[in-house]
Amino acid sequence: MVARTLFHKIWEAHLVARRIDGREIIYMDRNIVHELHGPKAFEKLRKAARRVRRPDLTFAVQDHTISSQPDRDDTTNPEGTPFLRAQRAGAAEFGFRIFDVGDPDQGISHVIGPELGMVLPGATHCVPDSHAATVGALGALSFGCGTTELEHVLATQVLAMKRPKTMRINLEGRLQPHVTAKDVALHIVGTLGVSGANGHAVEYAGPVVRAMGIEARMTLCNLTVEMGGRSGFVAADETTLSWLEGRPFAPVGEDWNRALAYWRTMHSDEGARFDRDLTIDCSALEPQITWGITPGQVIGIRDSVPASLGEEASDQHAFTKALTYMDLQAGEPLQGLKVDRVFIGSCTNGRIPDLQEAAAIVRGRKVAEGVVAMISPGSTIVRREAEALGLDTVFRDAGFYWAESACSMCAGGNGDRGRPGERVISTTNRNFEGRQGPGVRTHLVSPGMAAAAAIAGAIVDVRQLAEA
């Protein structure tokens, strides 16, 4: 038998046919649609008199434009109202389940998909959202898509794709205390660059990954697209299988037992060849923070803003642009810079272990004067669980705003935004210009680092507060 990668095992198991234009037709086991793209695709289906071919494998969520305010409804964020209503109308018309405003299981697509057991190891999955790779943490192959591709998968339950190349990133060593999956992910993007994985499906492997819980693996996979990868994943192991057992949509009984046997074969074989095979030692890794306007412009918390990005004119232009936007100087340390706003949440860092990591820093302390600090759990289930654990009290007592589940400040599509010129410390995945509001300066960090910044009122090393 030829040694095969996990990517090839999943891809070949889902390969339906080859089209005349050379693209491969890949079956999608699950399709989760959010309301920013859904309504547009539904409109196109209606115009072409097409139906949704497999409504039983299709799910709708309300996450991008839904307000994060308690007691929210369709009208709390007026900009979202038409999206929320059109999404609901589409789900009713085409006959699939919607996790709507007010549903006890409402949440961000990449959070509730795994949480409810909708995403399974060895499965294919798509979402019209570039962070679809998040759920690759369960050993699934997940693709972000555009609106026209969404219409395609709704109408046919397949995507027509070019086969990506394979890349394995071996994460060696052992993480130091308070260094998390987010720091690893940012470090990888910083190392490979924002287009370093273009055209590749990325498998994360090695002892660092094996030691991570499932939620941490989701954070790691989440940032795959920030280096251009369309899919990122971790082979399922016993950690995955015990995490999945008993979740609402997971198989039960004899199906569960048969699935377990199958899933235990779904890993890259010994000796499998990858188009690129990289090793990164994580032993000396420090908490990371972005200084610029791409997730690849990232440094260790004890480092300073670099002196340049390179020799070429385009590098110098990009460097000046980033420094000007972020109001920073070449060579300047970030520690000590005053912070205006802190956001903890999103599909990157909105799960229970993320909130626990932040709460451990916040407990018994107060948010610094003048800092607006907010937590939006990744799902309504996460919110309830956090409340059962008393985490909301820890955050509220410290002066955090305890919001409802939404994409919230990640993309600012639900009205949660910073003000021009504000410096925001955020657990999200993008620090693009204007992403969190016009003129807002975003630094990406782990939940612990964000919590520490909220308490200190400035950019600090989380380890100073953790050990204080």
Place this chain on the structure above:
Amino acid sequence: MQAFTTATGAAVPLLEDDINTDEISPIQLARKLQPDYRKMLFMRARWDDKGEPVPSHVLNQPQFQNPAILVTGANFGCGSSREAAVWALLANGISCVVAPSLADQFRENCLQNGVLPITLDKASFATLAKRVVDADGAPFTADLESQTLSGPGGDPIPFAIPAAERLVLLEGLDDIGLTSKHLPDIEAWEARTAAETPWYQNARDGRIP
């Protein structure tokens, strides 16, 4: 889908790397279900706080008022999988993007909408970029039949594109139509999977009887 054969008009030099879809089509400013895609393109950079055009932006300059080709930096279209980025280009008459490299999802979205995505090697791109800057709005043509970019200042520059993608663009083939020819294959796949690995074909919520 709109077929693509040629695009002729101003070639717009926007020579920055890593321009992301938030810059091309900002989410905060696309708040309507039916937004004005024409106005959306590079909105934050093109219009000031009062909605007045920013004179220094290349697309606001008089010689670029009939653009057809965008010549831009590496990794154009990175970030969100936002098809609005392509629709915003089309609404402004731009049906061809030339860059040293394009983000995967953005490139897919171009192909889905009849926009010709061209990537050139470093040397060819440098040659083209210089000619486009020098031409300052004089028309260029992207011709998919002959696979060339032509305009003032030199010979046509050849470009490569996979034969299958060229065919789809030239014919304006309906993507769903192409796949639908394989409906029997899809059904056969489903039947086989339902028997061999039934948990994938059954997305049942165990809590609901």
